[in-house]
Amino acid sequence: MAAREPRRTREVGKWQWLGLSLAVALYFGGVTLEYIWRYPYVVQDDARQHVVFLQRLVDAGLFANDWIAEYFTTVAPIGYKVLYGVVAKLGIAPLELAKVLPLVLSLVTTVYLFGVCNQLLPVSLTGFLASLILNQQLWLNDDLVSATPRAFIYPIFVAFLYYLLRQSLLPCLVTIVLQGLFFPQLVLVQFGVLLLRLWRWSDQPSQRWGMRLGWLARLGWQWSESKADYRFAFWGLLTAGLVLLPYALTVTKFGGAITAEQMRMMPEYGLQGRNEYFGVSGWQFWLLGNSGVRVPVFPSIILAGCALPLLRRSQWPLMATVSEQVKILGQVLLASLILYGAAHLLLLKLHFPSRYTYHTLRIILAIAAAIVLTVLLDAGWRWLRYKQRIQSRLTRRDRGVLTLSALLTAVVIVVPALPFLFLRFQGWVIGEAPSLYQYLAAQPQSTLVASLDPEASNLPAFTQRSTLVGREFALSHHPIYYQQFQQRVIDLIHAQYSLDSSVLSRFVEQYDVDFFLIGQSAFTPAYLNQDWLIHSSFQDLVRQVAQQLEQGSQPLLLQTIPKCQVAASEKLILLDAVCVQQF
Numbered sequence: 001m002a003a004r005e006p007r008r009t010r011e012v013g014k015w016q017w018l019g020l021s022l023a024v025a026l027y028f029g030g031v032t033l034e035y036i037w038r039y040p041y042v043v044q045d046d047a048r049q050h051v052v053f054l055q056r057l058v059d060a061g062l063f064a065n066d067w068i069a070e071y072f073t074t075v076a077p078i079g080y081k082v083l084y085g086v087v088a089k090l091g092i093a094p095l096e097l098a099k100v101l102p103l104v105l106s107l108v109t110t111v112y113l114f115g116v117c118n119q120l121l122p123v124s125l126t127g128f129l130a131s132l133i134l135n136q137q138l139w140l141n142d143d144l145v146s147a148t149p150r151a152f153i154y155p156i157f158v159a160f161l162y163y164l165l166r167q168s169l170l171p172c173l174v175t176i177v178l179q180g181l182f183f184p185q186l187v188l189v190q191f192g193v194l195l196l197r198l199w200r201w202s203d204q205p206s207q208r209w210g211m212r213l214g215w216l217a218r219l220g221w222q223w224s225e226s227k228a229d230y231r232f233a234f235w236g237l238l239t240a241g242l243v244l245l246p247y248a249l250t251v252t253k254f255g256g257a258i259t260a261e262q263m264r265m266m267p268e269y270g271l272q273g274r275n276e277y278f279g280v281s282g283w284q285f286w287l288l289g290n291s292g293v294r295v296p297v298f299p300s301i302i303l304a305g306c307a308l309p310l311l312r313r314s315q316w317p318l319m320a321t322v323s324e325q326v327k328i329l330g331q332v333l334l335a336s337l338i339l340y341g342a343a344h345l346l347l348l349k350l351h352f353p354s355r356y357t358y359h360t361l362r363i364i365l366a367i368a369a370a371i372v373l374t375v376l377l378d379a380g381w382r383w384l385r386y387k388q389r390i391q392s393r394l395t396r397r398d399r400g401v402l403t404l405s406a407l408l409t410a411v412v413i414v415v416p417a418l419p420f421l422f423l424r425f426q427g428w429v430i431g432e433a434p435s436l437y438q439y440l441a442a443q444p445q446s447t448l449v450a451s452l453d454p455e456a457s458n459l460p461a462f463t464q465r466s467t468l469v470g471r472e473f474a475l476s477h478h479p480i481y482y483q484q485f486q487q488r489v490i491d492l493i494h495a496q497y498s499l500d501s502s503v504l505s506r507f508v509e510q511y512d513v514d515f516f517l518i519g520q521s522a523f524t525p526a527y528l529n530q531d532w533l534i535h536s537s538f539q540d541l542v543r544q545v546a547q548q549l550e551q552g553s554q555p556l557l558l559q560t561i562p563k564c565q566v567a568a569s570e571k572l573i574l575l576d577a578v579c580v581q582q583f
Helices: 004-036 050-055 067-075 078-089 093-120 124-139 147-166 167-183 183-195 214-219 227-249 260-265 284-288 298-312 315-323 322-346 357-392 396-417 419-424 434-442 461-464 479-498 501-511 539-550 577-582
Strands: 041-045 199-201 221-223 428-430 448-450 515-519 565-568 572-576
Touching: 004 093, 004 124, 004 284, 004 419, 041 167, 041 298, 050 067, 050 461, 067 479, 078 093, 078 147, 078 167, 078 315, 093 124, 093 147, 093 322, 093 357, 124 167, 124 298, 124 357, 124 396, 147 183, 147 214, 167 183, 183 199, 183 227, 183 298, 183 357, 199 315, 214 572, 221 428, 284 298, 315 357, 322 357, 357 419, 357 428, 357 434, 434 565, 448 479, 479 501, 479 539, 501 577
Parallel strands: 448 515
Antiparallel strands: 041 428, 199 221, 515 572, 565 572
16 A cells, blocks of 8 residues: 555646646636637737638628638638538637637647656656646747647647557547648658658667668668557558548649749749748748748747757766657657658648748657756756755855746746737737728628728628738739739729729729728828738839829829718728719
8 A cells, every 4th residue: 555655646746737737728828818808809810811711601691702712711621621610500600719729729739748748758847847838839929829720730749749659559540630631731740750660770780670771771770670660650651641632632723832933933932022932041041931940949948958869868867767759759850851851842732841840849849848957957956955965055156056047947937928928929910990890791791892901801800791802811822813813903903093984993893892991091102012012923013003103193092082981990991882983
């Protein structure tokens, strides 16, 4: 009975640490929910693309015959649409689900992450530290809170690591299926990890298989001696192939992705373009943006994970208890970098390269940092006990070291948890024209608004009405979609700044526009200096119009404002298109 008591005590302690880990996620999620529930009009930046148009699952009449809505719902992953559709049938609208879903995903991620750490280093503090560090990363960025497909990466991928470490084949395969249904690019990383586990590094020749990898043998690489590794790789390949096959075979009306040659010719992918990729400096290209590995730098405590390879060679006692399975972190890193390189070579067939490193680096560095910090804390505790044994009192220098360590710990924990700080990084868009939103929401569902103003990107979210164009929707990844989108923008520019009434009238008839939404500064040259306009394939037209405005041009639409204005806010004016046409 006495022998079982320490184990029971350890179990109780583990649940307490898990509770603290969940409390971290609850804190960040709770503060975020309290913040967004203050505002009647609020939406996450990227949710304007991926969530808003799923409102059609609640009311099929919304966004009918909407080219933009059709595009974003078509390219959305299957599982993502099914989840929102099922919940919508239960009476919860997608935009409402998107507000609470991040907290749920964060809690699931925390539980699995705690389990992963418990298998790598059976010290509950490690699980807590990893959960703290990863939750800081998740809630100080806009991925999780967007409730878009990439928000599902974290719980699914961490669950994959958990079941792989436990050698649970069926649950591991389920995570591959789920990843394929929500974020298919990461399936390639998962299979890459399973494939890399077929090899191991050793100074000793293989005792069982005797099979070598040719020139890699000089580096100490050998085939794995574990039959489980081959079983996981085989079934993982089969599962990954089946889940990715529909994406490879399905051809939508928007066609295939843009080619690298086309990208290089388009200002949209150039310096300061809407989808900036080329033209940046070398270090920016490889470290930042869509082309870079995007190593997390804030909160900076996560970078402590980079010290794990060095720490493994140390003689500190706790390092001896770190499982050999910790090599899985290196396998994830290597698989991610291989896919990152492949995405560069096959641009844009595997989408942007950063997709393969951005998320996985946060996961493995959080785990590695937790192990490093646990080992350092253990070493510090042993040093403190040693000092107390050999001397009755700590020296002033020792007390200074302890004080500094305590302050650094407080900064690491407290500063990222300050609401005014982490909420700024989450990308929430607050509506600033409620009266205008209410007016448009009262119009028929078929209402279409034409606008070059940044506010156009918010209209589908806040009014449930379609917009002809908008910066948020100016994605040029699929030529068929973007060609029509681009033509709409060109036609709108011609109409909005034309001196010819027939041009304006034809535009209204062609697109069946109901309203024009213009900014108070819409007829000044600076207004056109928006990145998605000035760095675009139609930039010559934009510059030409800006030059005309500088010369004092008075477009016809400007003259219709006194008669055709139907609603307004501090910065915006809404014009009735029929009135404009008749002016």
